[in-house]
Amino acid sequence: MKMPIKSGGIVEINDEGEMIRAISNADPAFAEEGLLPYGLAVLPEIDRVLVTNSPMGDDWLMTSNTYQVFQLSNLALLGTYRLDPGPRLNGHISPEEPRVGPDGAVYVHTLSCGVQRVTGLDGPVPQAQMVHQYPGNWCGVPTIMGRYMVQAVPDIHAFIVLDISKGAEPVEVSRLDMGDDFRPHWTAWDPEIRRLVATPSRGGQRMYLLNLDESTGALTIDDTFRGEDGEVGFSFGSRNWPHGWTGEGAPHGAVFSR
Numbered sequence: 001m002k003m004p005i006k007s008g009g010i011v012e013i014n015d016e017g018e019m020i021r022a023i024s025n026a027d028p029a030f031a032e033e034g035l036l037p038y039g040l041a042v043l044p045e046i047d048r049v050l051v052t053n054s055p056m057g058d059d060w061l062m063t064s065n066t067y068q069v070f071q072l073s074n075l076a077l078l079g080t081y082r083l084d085p086g087p088r089l090n091g092h093i094s095p096e097e098p099r100v101g102p103d104g105a106v107y108v109h110t111l112s113c114g115v116q117r118v119t120g121l122d123g124p125v126p127q128a129q130m131v132h133q134y135p136g137n138w139c140g141v142p143t144i145m146g147r148y149m150v151q152a153v154p155d156i157h158a159f160i161v162l163d164i165s166k167g168a169e170p171v172e173v174s175r176l177d178m179g180d181d182f183r184p185h186w187t188a189w190d191p192e193i194r195r196l197v198a199t200p201s202r203g204g205q206r207m208y209l210l211n212l213d214e215s216t217g218a219l220t221i222d223d224t225f226r227g228e229d230g231e232v233g234f235s236f237g238s239r240n241w242p243h244g245w246t247g248e249g250a251p252h253g254a255v256f257s258r
Contacts, residue, residue, distance in 0.1 A: 004059040034060025041098035046122040086130035113139040152184035173217035203250030206233035
């Protein structure tokens with residue numbers, strides 16, 4: 001019987017793709033849990049790295065609720081900590097993408113649609129507080145632009161924008177309903193063209209660019225971004241792709257080219 005993997009590690013590489021250093025994230029105090037690194041936030045100003053633990057598979061998916069803090073200069077593990085379950089008692093399950101906020105705190109999105117705000121990372125014991133929980137489950141990838149956090153919420157087919165300028169008291173300022181057929185998954189921000197890219201979680205759907213009103217937090221679809229079919233967005237429906245494959249595409253992540 002194959003035993004589930006219980007830990008992983010973090011690796012630093014340079015711009016040439018060469019490994020500089022690596023360290024295991026195993027923690028004897030959590031030996032019976034799955035400590036599988038998912039995402040990280042680097043905080044060079046305080047010599048810290050925050051790492052979330054969440055599997056991309058079934059093992060440990062519904063029991064993962066920890067984050068770890070490493071010292072950036074030597075990659076020493078400083079501690080493993082649990083997130084805040086919140087009033088619905090599930091807002092800590094499967095922490096994924098950490099993002100550094102305008103207040104210096106790290107905001108961690110969880111698959112269970114919680115927003116965890118982690119503070120005190122330069123002290124002996126950091127603190128995690130669930131400051132918001134979106135409707136539904138299986139929330140997608142968030143992006144922070146200035147004082148705004150944009151979150152993909154598949155269960156309501158929409159993006160929600162929070163104003164996080166008050167730290168522990170985020171305020172919802174807008175929603176963008178994408179229609180019942182669209183399940184949003186990934187967001188990413190380009191600070192030069194000041195637009196977001198938004199991908200679906202299902203194959204064959206369209207990718208969009210979104211405009212953010214940086215004075216109000218309102219989101220709108222950029223209707224100037226169109227595919228060769230003339231429709232708004234880019235279709236991942238069945239087509240002949242540049243690498244020679246024909247079929248329906250299912251995008252996962254997205255980045256802007258430099």
